[in-house]
Amino acid sequence: MDLISYLRENAGTVLLYGEQHLLVVFFAIALGSTISIGFALLVTPGEAAPQRWSLDWILGAIRDGALLVTAAALTVPSLALLVLLLPLFGLGAATTVTALTIYSLYSVLRNSVAGLSSVDAGVLESAKGLGMGRLRRLIRVQLPLAWPVILNGIRVATLIDVAIAAVAALVRGPGLGQLVLTGLSRYGAANAFNQVLVGTLGCLVVAAVFEIFYAIVERLTVPRGIRV
Amino acid sequence: MSRATTNPGGSADRPPDQQPMIVLEGVSKTYPGHLTPAVAEVDLAVARGSIVMLVGPSGCGKTTTLKMMNRLIEPTTGRILLDGEDVTKVNADQLRRRIGYVIQQVGLFPHFTVGQNIGVVPRMLGWERRRIRQRIDELLELVGLPPGEFRDRYPRQLSGGQQQRVGVARALAADPPVMLMDEPFGAIDPITRERLHDQFLEIQRTVRKTICFVTHDLQEAIKLGDHIAIFAAGGRIAQYDTPEMILSRPANDFVREFVGSGAAVRRLHLIALSTLALDKIATGSSATAGAHPVIEVDGSGRPVAWIRVPGVDGSPALATVPLSGSVYDAVDAMLDAHSSAVAVVDGDGRAVGALRWEALVGELQMRGRHR
Numbered sequence: 001m002d003l004i005s006y007l008r009e010n011a012g013t014v015l016l017y018g019e020q021h022l023l024v025v026f027f028a029i030a031l032g033s034t035i036s037i038g039f040a041l042l043v044t045p046g047e048a049a050p051q052r053w054s055l056d057w058i059l060g061a062i063r064d065g066a067l068l069v070t071a072a073a074l075t076v077p078s079l080a081l082l083v084l085l086l087p088l089f090g091l092g093a094a095t096t097v098t099a100l101t102i103y104s105l106y107s108v109l110r111n112s113v114a115g116l117s118s119v120d121a122g123v124l125e126s127a128k129g130l131g132m133g134r135l136r137r138l139i140r141v142q143l144p145l146a147w148p149v150i151l152n153g154i155r156v157a158t159l160i161d162v163a164i165a166a167v168a169a170l171v172r173g174p175g176l177g178q179l180v181l182t183g184l185s186r187y188g189a190a191n192a193f194n195q196v197l198v199g200t201l202g203c204l205v206v207a208a209v210f211e212i213f214y215a216i217v218e219r220l221t222v223p224r225g226i227r228v
Numbered sequence: 229m230s231r232a233t234t235n236p237g238g239s240a241d242r243p244p245d246q247q248p249m250i251v252l253e254g255v256s257k258t259y260p261g262h263l264t265p266a267v268a269e270v271d272l273a274v275a276r277g278s279i280v281m282l283v284g285p286s287g288c289g290k291t292t293t294l295k296m297m298n299r300l301i302e303p304t305t306g307r308i309l310l311d312g313e314d315v316t317k318v319n320a321d322q323l324r325r326r327i328g329y330v331i332q333q334v335g336l337f338p339h340f341t342v343g344q345n346i347g348v349v350p351r352m353l354g355w356e357r358r359r360i361r362q363r364i365d366e367l368l369e370l371v372g373l374p375p376g377e378f379r380d381r382y383p384r385q386l387s388g389g390q391q392q393r394v395g396v397a398r399a400l401a402a403d404p405p406v407m408l409m410d411e412p413f414g415a416i417d418p419i420t421r422e423r424l425h426d427q428f429l430e431i432q433r434t435v436r437k438t439i440c441f442v443t444h445d446l447q448e449a450i451k452l453g454d455h456i457a458i459f460a461a462g463g464r465i466a467q468y469d470t471p472e473m474i475l476s477r478p479a480n481d482f483v484r485e486f487v488g489s490g491a492a493v494r495r496l497h498l499i500a501l502s503t504l505a506l507d508k509i510a511t512g513s514s515a516t517a518g519a520h521p522v523i524e525v526d527g528s529g530r531p532v533a534w535i536r537v538p539g540v541d542g543s544p545a546l547a548t549v550p551l552s553g554s555v556y557d558a559v560d561a562m563l564d565a566h567s568s569a570v571a572v573v574d575g576d577g578r579a580v581g582a583l584r585w586e587a588l589v590g591e592l593q594m595r596g597r598h599r
């Protein structure tokens with residue numbers, strides 16, 4: 001059977017897998033981004049020249065430590081991490097989402113820290129001088145100005161997760177990985193190659209859908225005054 | 229002089245509106261890890277509604293002194309009183325909302341429109357939306373940016389000078405009694421800076437704020453300041469006085485050297501043309517010989533050319549200077565036109581008098597003797 005007729009016959013299944021893939025990545029990214037951005041907000045100094053050097057030093061150490069740990073996590077082979085998580089979360093979606101969340105942390109965290117701390121010193125100083133407290137400076141000034149950089153981190157994390165989500169089929173994770181895995185296990189049989197091919201192309205489509213989504217989000221959320 | 233340096237606290241028997249607005253008493257700041265103080269034992273009293281310029285070479289503690297007033301930096305020792313109240317006794321953020329703050333980098337929020345930038349402090353203070361809108365337009369008018377055109381622009385769509393004017397409007401938004409300005413015009417080209425200076429003084433005439441203004445430019449300090457505090461290395465105040473006194477009576481060698489050899493010329497800035505007795509002018513070609521300079525004017529009374537200036541052979545080139553200017557401007561115009569006389573014109577460009585070189589030198593001699 002050629003690819004087209006395979007698709008036509010299995011459209012429902014393929015779409016279901018695609019949808020699962022999309023959702024599992026979406027949840028993981030939402031969770032990972034919330035954790036990373038929240039953490040970055042906590043450890044970012046609210047001013048250009050902090051007055052208490054000891055506090056600044058401690059925050060810096062925590063920041064660097066967190067970046068190191070999340071970067072290290074990214075180098076753990078996905079297969080190994082999935083298997084390591086199995087005793088905790090069992091087969092299926094929970095393990096998958098957890099693993100994908102872990103893989104998304106580094107990119108979002110790194111960009112959040114970079115974006116939040118790259119806000120112009122003069123802007124921060126005048127914010128403080130006008131009587132904005134630390135929280136207000138973070139939420140009203142630093143976060144919106146860092147947002148384009150943070151959003152880019154989320155994009156990269158999404159691409160990583162779309163790819164890794166396919167591997168999660170090995171622990172019965174939902175998504176297009178199921179197609180690839182089935183195809184592999186029946187290699188040589190009828191339609192086995194089509195399954196692998198559709199699974200792979202499906203990941204591309206899912207990535208493209210995310211890209212379109214982020215383009216819209218960017219349009220809607222990046223303040224007009226700093227849009228390039 | 230009865231200024232309050234000698235009496236920083238403002239004694240209780242003085243009526244409150246004559247108490248200084250800002251008082252620094254023995255204020256020092258030593259940054260952590262530094263052996264020498266950045267600011268050492270500074271006493272300063274700033275009268276209500278006046279402009280004090282903090283001037284001195286870079287690194288001598290001007291910015292540090294200014295930032296201690298709104299607690300962006302905490303002093304190591306000493307007291308700072310704002311309107312009689314110790315600033316360390318108030319919540320820092322609340323304190324800062326009552327003090328306008330303008331810096332060289334301007335620091336407008338790039339993601340806010342001009343209007344939103346100006347509205348920041350009123351919003352924090354919980355003003356009604358309508359009142360904030362009104363205030364934004366009022367302030368844009370005040371700093372010479374038509375609200376209709378500028379309110380909804382973003383900072384990146386403004387020139388440096390326009391940005392700085394928005395910075396000033398933002399600092400003025402909640403009508404704070406005190407303004408702190410740290411080299412606000414430092415990054416602006418000389419021509420625009422001149423215009424901003426004039427506008428700044430004009431605004432000050434209407435708003436009457438108590439202003440501390442940091443600069444490293446003595447010229448700027450003389451032009452804008454009611455009083456000048458000259459900072460010396462090590463964060464000490466070498467002299468605190470009026471521009472006039474700083475230029476004519478430097479208190480020590482440091483000030484003398486800082487003021488430099490151009491003091492006499494600089495002092496000309498301080499003499500407004502409107503305070504001089506100008507030569508009367510005769511107009512039109514009909515005028516015959518007499519003691520007055522004769523000038524040819526056009527239909528609306530604007531000078532066209534000198535016909536005759538007593539004591540000068542031939543008719544010198546015409547130079548004009550506005551009556552609102554200083555003697556410095558008049559001399560500058562004379563030198564520029566290679567002419568020993570200048571016509572002084574009013575706001576509509578009509579000639580109101582003449583200033584001759586000889587008369588000017590005579591007048592300055594008189595003033596020198598009376599000082």
Ligand SMILES: Nc1ncnc2c1ncn2[C@@H]1O[C@H](COP(=O)(O)OP(=O)(O)O)[C@@H](O)[C@H]1O
Pocket residue numbers: 049259260266285286287288289290291292293
């Ligand atoms: N945040 C800081 N930490 C340590 N030293 C500082 C800090 N800010 C200023 N200084 C030092 O304090 C001195 C005075 O600085 P500053 O007040 O900025 O001078 P000015 O504004 O007159 O140029 C300088 O020697 C400067 O290096």
Ligand SMILES: [Mg+2]
Pocket residue numbers: 290291292442
């Ligand atoms: Mg400075």
